Amino acid sequence: MISRFFKPSLVKNCRTFATYNTVNTTTSFPSGHFEKYRAEKNEVDPENRGFAYLVVGGAGAGLAAIAKNTVVTALSTMSPGQDILALSSVEVDLSGIPESTAVVVKWRGKPLFIRHRSAEEISQSQAVELSTLPDPQADNARSKVPEWIILVGVCTHLGCIPISGGGDYNGWYCPCHGSHYDNAGRIRKGPAPMNLIVPPYKFITSDKIIVGDE
Amino acid sequence: MSNALTNIFYKYVAKRNSTWMAGAVVGAFVLDTTVSGFVNMTFDSLNKGKLWKDVYAERVKKGISQ
Numbered sequence: 390m391i392s393r394f395f396k397p398s399l400v401k402n403c404r405t406f407a408t409y410n411t412v413n414t415t416t417s418f419p420s421g422h423f424e425k426y427r428a429e430k431n432e433v434d435p436e437n438r439g440f441a442y443l444v445v446g447g448a449g450a451g452l453a454a455i456a457k458n459t460v461v462t463a464l465s466t467m468s469p470g471q472d473i474l475a476l477s478s479v480e481v482d483l484s485g486i487p488e489s490t491a492v493v494v495k496w497r498g499k500p501l502f503i504r505h506r507s508a509e510e511i512s513q514s515q516a517v518e519l520s521t522l523p524d525p526q527a528d529n530a531r532s533k534v535p536e537w538i539i540l541v542g543v544c545t546h547l548g549c550i551p552i553s554g555g556g557d558y559n560g561w562y563c564p565c566h567g568s569h570y571d572n573a574g575r576i577r578k579g580p581a582p583m584n585l586i587v588p589p590y591k592f593i594t595s596d597k598i599i600v601g602d603e
Numbered sequence: 604m605s606n607a608l609t610n611i612f613y614k615y616v617a618k619r620n621s622t623w624m625a626g627a628v629v630g631a632f633v634l635d636t637t638v639s640g641f642v643n644m645t646f647d648s649l650n651k652g653k654l655w656k657d658v659y660a661e662r663v664k665k666g667i668s669q
Contacts, residue, residue: 431606439609442617446627453631454638 478602491553500542511535514573524584540574546581
């Protein structure tokens with residue numbers, strides 16, 4: 390630019406030996422040379438909003454994933470620890486229980502009645518007509534193996550603990566209001582509305598059960 | 604080709620706020636599942652044999668645990 394204004398005065402009275410290559414005197418530029426390297430113009434969206442929103446949206450999705458993981462981790466510290474969960478199940482060894490005897494085990498603060506039933510007790514219980522029962526339930530629906538009946542020993546009337554061996558049906562008898570249960574824990578006579586509850590249990594070997602492990 | 608993809612994204616997801624929110628939620632879920640799954644798989648394969656699930660399988664085979 391300076392040479393455009395000063396060149397005539399600078400060189401007017403002196404002999405110039407140097408040759409200048411100014412913008413005005415360059416040769417032509419090979420413009421067809423670079424077409425194949427030019428980026429393609431987006432006809433539909435010249436501002437390329439799609440790309441910008443994709444970046445922003447991806448960052449937003451990542452942030453949402455981070456937030457979700459943080460909240461879930463923070464809340465999971467409030468879940469019960471292993472020592473509490475260990476109290477929720479009990480393992481019982483059934484080999485020491487002779488026939489026609491019942492055993493009481495504490496499970497989750499409630500008594501569990503486990504009875505080793507003899508053959509006559511089983512056939513007696515299975516022969517009962519379901520229509521005569523106040524709360525009809527078949528015997529094989531209440532026990533996985535007919536010899537072993539496992540019940541929660543809380544009367545379904547008002548929560549007393551029934552006495553084993555009492556009552557008119559060779560099962561349990563609740564002394565508070567006189568509910569009679571048979572040897573499968575079904576209510577036969579008395580004010581209780583439902584049969585004794587069968588807890589969730591499973592046989593790990595033929596001699597051992599775990600009650601309450603889900 | 605990338606222009607076509609970004610145009611599709613812009614036209615069907617980014618133009619309306621309702622689809623944008625839906626896309627963000629779905630994208631976050633997919634991203635979380637994919638990245639978690641990938642990282643867990645890599646960690647498990649790099650530490651094979653030392654994790655409890657591998658030790659437990661060995662113990663079951665030997666008969667110590669069930």
